[in-house]
Structures are given as structure tokens and as C-alpha cells.
Amino acid sequence: MKKNKKTHSNKPVLIDLFAGAGGLSIGFEQAGFKLVAATDWDHWSCETLRANHRNVFVAEGDINEVDLNDFAGKLSADEVDLIVGGPPCQGFSALGKRLKSDPRNQLWQQYMRFVEYFNPKVFLMENVPELLKSEEYVQIKRAAEKLGYQVREKILFAPDYGVPQKRRRAIILGSRIGEPKFPKPTHLLPGQLTLDNYRCVPWKSVRDVIGDLPLEPDGNNWHVGRNPTEKSLKRYKSVPPGGNRFNLPQDLMPDCWKRKKTGSTDVFGRLEWDKPSLTIRTEFFKPEKGRYLHPEAHRPITIREAARLQTIPDSYVLKGSHLEVAKQIGNAVPCELARNIGEELLKLFSTDSDSIKEKRIYRSTGFERLLAYQQP
Structure with a gap:
């Protein structure tokens, strides 16, 4: 990739996959990241993204058809520090009766195709809690670890992070610059407030x-x-x-x-x-x-x-x-939940040593190699 683009040296650079209206992007930009590109198949979600992010490249359409070399050429930065995204979850959702044959269950492979190519320092994948009990999650974790990422997962409860809504989301973090950590709760059910968590405030209503x-x-x-x-x-x-x-x-x-x-x-x-x-x-x-x-x-x-x-x-x-x-x-991820996660992940970047700040190399290997990660 040509090195004549504008860089955002003061902020880690972010790509949002399956972005929807941009709930994750809003929270991560509030936390201190810089969005440079997003993808989604839905036209009006893409119009919302374009209306709020005038200088961001928005790839509208089927992510299976995205040419990564072409995509990389349209970015306003030379490096990608973080990839976030939530592959459609209807196939895993308890509300959707966990349809194992749903083709949307395999969109995680496209997510990992971007991770393999751009080689970000950190990635975040969000989904319904049921994903963590699936065979697909075993494959996701295996693929990420083969790319050199430490992987951690946790179900976060949105009210604990300032969201006035009882929503649970599975958050998967991958990092190659240190162990990724989850944010501590900032809000608690009023009856749970004690001297040990005195910094927390009651849930928002x-x-x-x-x-x-x-x-x-x-x-x-x-x-x-x-x-x-x-x-x-x-x-x-x-x-x-x-x-x-x-x-x-x-x-x-x-x-x-x-x-x-x-x-x-x-x-x-x-x-x-x-x-x-x-x-x-x-x-x-x-x-x-x-x-x-x-x-x-x-x-x-x-x-x-x-x-x-x-x-x-x-x-x-x-x-x-x-x-x-x-x-x-x-379909959005609550922005306050995203912001709390972003602020915690930002600590990884602030402690990133010079020895870890190697020159980024975009990978040009094919999707076939990723599919091989499904095998033990």
C-alpha cells in the first residue's frame, strides 16, 4: 500500500464491520479512536454512517464480495489498529431458535478475513450470548489464536455500564499487544452498592x-x-x-x-x-x-x-x-457500552512499547487459508 495517506497518529485507527447505524463506532470514537472505514449490506444504515462520518469510507453491499486490496486502497490511513464488528446474529439468537443451518452463522469467517488481512493490534467481536456456546465460537477462537491473538470472552450486562436497558451481549476480544481486559462496571443495582464498589453509581433508569x-x-x-x-x-x-x-x-x-x-x-x-x-x-x-x-x-x-x-x-x-x-x-450496540469497552482497550495502546510498534503489513493471503483454520 502506498504510504502517502493522511495518518491519525494521535488516535488509534478503527474499522467497523457489519456496522449498522454505527453504535460501536459512536462509542469507540467517544473513547478516543478514529473511524476510517465501515461496512454494511443495508442501504439506509450506510446512509446513516455517511451522514455522520463525511470522511469515512463506507463499503455498502455483501461483505463476501469485498476486495480487500481495493478496500485498503480507499482508507484515509496507512494502518489499522482495531477492527470491531458484530456479524449478524439471528442464527445464534434464542429468539431465532438457534438455527444451525443459517448461513449468517458463517459470516464470522468474513470478519476474520479482514483481521487476517489488516493484522490489527486488537479486534472486538460482539454478538448474542448464545454464540459463546456454539461450535462457531470454537472455530473463531482457533482462527484468532493461529493469527497470534490472545483471546478473551465475556458476557457484559449493559446496565452495569450506564445503559438504561437490560441487554446482554457477548464480547470477544483479541489482542497481540498484551492481554485484553474488560471494563469494570461503572453502575450497579442500588442494593449491590457497598464500600467495595463505592465508585459505582446506581443503574440508569x-x-x-x-x-x-x-x-x-x-x-x-x-x-x-x-x-x-x-x-x-x-x-x-x-x-x-x-x-x-x-x-x-x-x-x-x-x-x-x-x-x-x-x-x-x-x-x-x-x-x-x-x-x-x-x-x-x-x-x-x-x-x-x-x-x-x-x-x-x-x-x-x-x-x-x-x-x-x-x-x-x-x-x-x-x-x-x-x-x-x-x-x-x-440492531445497534448501546453506545455507552461500546465507550466503556473502548476506554479499557485504549489502555492497551497507551502502554504499547516501541518493540511492539512494528511496521504493519497487510496480508494478501486468500480466504482458503482462513477456511483451513476450522480444522484442528
Whole structure:
């Protein structure tokens, strides 16, 4: 690669794979990294990335078809210090019934193709917790270790890091500049606060992040929601704080719910002001999909409220229709979780000795070599 590009010597350089709207990128840039490139197949996610990162190369399309030599030639830096990304997880998700044959289960191979080629000092892969119990994770770890990385994995609980949302994510770290470490919790459930963890503060609540927004959506900066039918509005009004579909009177309950007297207590659930929300998914605007009714107003949460529960800054530009933006928000990694991880990883770079700061060599070996890592 030609060495005539602008470098970012004061900040470690980052590539975000399967970036979506950029939740990981937001957090890592807040922590002190510099994003230079991102990939995603979804058009509107890429438009969101372009709107917020004018000087970042965004590769839109199937990652299987990315030519790495061409990709490297479009970067605004000569070196890549960190690769982050979350290969699509539907095939591993408990919600998706863990489909072993799902082709998305193999997208980790494309992630590792980038790691092999760019040879970053550190990489981060995030996914659903179920990934860590899979055969694919055994293969991921084996491939990374053969490339010279120390690999560590952990399931992080987002409320412990300032995210007002009960979301668990598997985080896989690989480093060739020292043992990668995970951040210590910054927030705890109030009853867990002791003299030993006195530096922590209580979990953030729904009230902490959306309490200042108008109860009646004003349409400003994505503070918009659905227009409910008369029957839907009656249903919303029947659910008390912390309640759910079991609070609906018989005349408002769908027949399928009447027949199913057991099941999830989150369906048609109402959030509580002074607790974190449950996981924000892509259809948070549909209370029949989960606990997404506003704590007080008789409506589902708005797009802006969901974005705040994901700790996406109000200033971050979101592109696309309401449905497309909702999908981007639900698929994002909470930015505050990413920032905490980024700040911990930044310590590896700050202690990186001159002996480790070798000249970076991009690898030109083929994908066939990576596939061989699946064999013991």
C-alpha cells in the first residue's frame, strides 16, 4: 500500500464491520479512536454512517464480495489498529431458535478475513450470548489464536455500564499487544452498592434518559410514534405501570391471548420509570412484541425514546423511513457500552512499547487459508 495517506497518529485507527447505524463506532470514537472505514449490506444504515462520518469510507453491499486490496486502497490511513464488528446474529439468537443451518452463522469467517488481512493490534467481536456456546465460537477462537491473538470472552450486562436497558451481549476480544481486559462496571443495582464498589453509581433508569421528553410526541428529532386505532388506545389505557397483556379486560384481549393463559409477561408490557428498560429490539414500536409501552403515556415508545435507551446521541443523524430507522436502532450496540469497552482497550495502546510498534503489513493471503483454520 502506498504510504502517502493522511495518518491519525494521535488516535488509534478503527474499522467497523457489519456496522449498522454505527453504535460501536459512536462509542469507540467517544473513547478516543478514529473511524476510517465501515461496512454494511443495508442501504439506509450506510446512509446513516455517511451522514455522520463525511470522511469515512463506507463499503455498502455483501461483505463476501469485498476486495480487500481495493478496500485498503480507499482508507484515509496507512494502518489499522482495531477492527470491531458484530456479524449478524439471528442464527445464534434464542429468539431465532438457534438455527444451525443459517448461513449468517458463517459470516464470522468474513470478519476474520479482514483481521487476517489488516493484522490489527486488537479486534472486538460482539454478538448474542448464545454464540459463546456454539461450535462457531470454537472455530473463531482457533482462527484468532493461529493469527497470534490472545483471546478473551465475556458476557457484559449493559446496565452495569450506564445503559438504561437490560441487554446482554457477548464480547470477544483479541489482542497481540498484551492481554485484553474488560471494563469494570461503572453502575450497579442500588442494593449491590457497598464500600467495595463505592465508585459505582446506581443503574440508569428509563426516567433518567427520556423523562425530559414531551409525553405527547412533538415530531421533533424523531420523537414520533404510531397513530393507534381506537381499540389499541383502549388496550394501552388498560395496562398499569409494570403491567402487561394479562391486565387487559376480556373484551379487549385478542382470541389467541385468551387461549394462551401463560407465556411471556413482557408482551404488551409497560415500562417502569425507575428501572432500566428491557432489550430494545427492531420492532419496539409494537407493544405486542414486548415491553414497549411508555411508562405513563398511553402509547408505545417513540423512535427518539428508543434511541436514548440505546444511548445514541440526539445529535446523531438517522436516515431512512420510520421502519428503517427503527431497525437501525434495535440492531445497534448501546453506545455507552461500546465507550466503556473502548476506554479499557485504549489502555492497551497507551502502554504499547516501541518493540511492539512494528511496521504493519497487510496480508494478501486468500480466504482458503482462513477456511483451513476450522480444522484442528
